[in-house]
Amino acid sequence: MYIDAKGMHYQKLNELMHHSIDRGEKEIVFNNVNGHRYIGAGLCGELNIKINGVPGNDLAAFMNGPTIIVNSNAQEGVGNTMNKGNLIIHGDVGDITGHSMRGGTIFIRENAGYRVGIHMKAYRNSFPVIVIGGCAGDFLGEYMAGGLIVVLGLNKKEDWSLVGNYCGTGMHGGKMFIRAEYIKENQLGKEVLVTKLNTSDSRLLKKYLKKYCNYFAINYKKVIKNNFLKLIPSSNRPYKAVYAY
Numbered sequence: 001m002y003i004d005a006k007g008m009h010y011q012k013l014n015e016l017m018h019h020s021i022d023r024g025e026k027e028i029v030f031n032n033v034n035g036h037r038y039i040g041a042g043l044c045g046e047l048n049i050k051i052n053g054v055p056g057n058d059l060a061a062f063m064n065g066p067t068i069i070v071n072s073n074a075q076e077g078v079g080n081t082m083n084k085g086n087l088i089i090h091g092d093v094g095d096i097t098g099h100s101m102r103g104g105t106i107f108i109r110e111n112a113g114y115r116v117g118i119h120m121k122a123y124r125n126s127f128p129v130i131v132i133g134g135c136a137g138d139f140l141g142e143y144m145a146g147g148l149i150v151v152l153g154l155n156k157k158e159d160w161s162l163v164g165n166y167c168g169t170g171m172h173g174g175k176m177f178i179r180a181e182y183i184k185e186n187q188l189g190k191e192v193l194v195t196k197l198n199t200s201d202s203r204l205l206k207k208y209l210k211k212y213c214n215y216f217a218i219n220y221k222k223v224i225k226n227n228f229l230k231l232i233p234s235s236n237r238p239y240k241a242v243y244a245y
Contacts, residue, residue: 021047026047037056041061042064043063046066051072056075070090073089087107089106092112098117117142135156136149139164142170149177163187170191194231201230
């Protein structure tokens with residue numbers, strides 16, 4: 001099913017989407033999307049959604065299962081508190097992508113804004129993953145409690161920073177794989193340790209990197225041959241010194 005979003009209020013667009021799903025539609029294509037908010041928010045089940053244009057804030061917020069492909073950029077809050085499903089973004093994403101994300105995967109072809117993966121968490125079989133093809137802004141993985149963030153730095157310009165400043169500030173769970181030879185110490189939160197990938201880490205990286213390269217037609221062998229660093233928390237209670245117990 002095709003829905004033309006040109007000139008349509010975001011509320012009307014989302015109503016049409018839900019009515020279509022209630023009628024049994026499993027595949028929906030949105031054309032002429034331009035800042036429409038909340039597309040895919042709260043959706044459950046096996047649905048396939050394609051978006052031609054730039055979706056607005058909170059794309060796939062609280063989503064629980066569907067696959068959404070965006071053939072352009074996306075604004076802030078992509079995958080906010082997402083539980084399950086797949087987001088494939090053929091462009092850049094804004095700030096707080098994956099905010100409090102609890103499961104599912106987000107694959108980003110290009111760059112990401114500030115505070116990506118803030119408060120990400122994992123629980124039992126739920127394991128959230130964000131793969132960023134380009135660079136990420138400041139506060140990557142802030143207060144991260146679980147899951148995985150991968151930053152590849154593909155097509156990075158010489159004067160760009162791969163992860164920005166305050167990376168991993170308050171981090172107390174999960175891990176990040178950064179495709180780099182080194183990261184400047186002053187870019188990292190004091191709660192972060194930098195180490196090498198072990199065998200289990202390498203298997204995990206290959207699993208999601210192969211998916212990423214397949215989605216965006218990128219040469220996997222060229223990407224995987226570079227060095228990766230692992231960022232992990234130095235403590236599971238980084239602020240225990242300020243607690244009264």
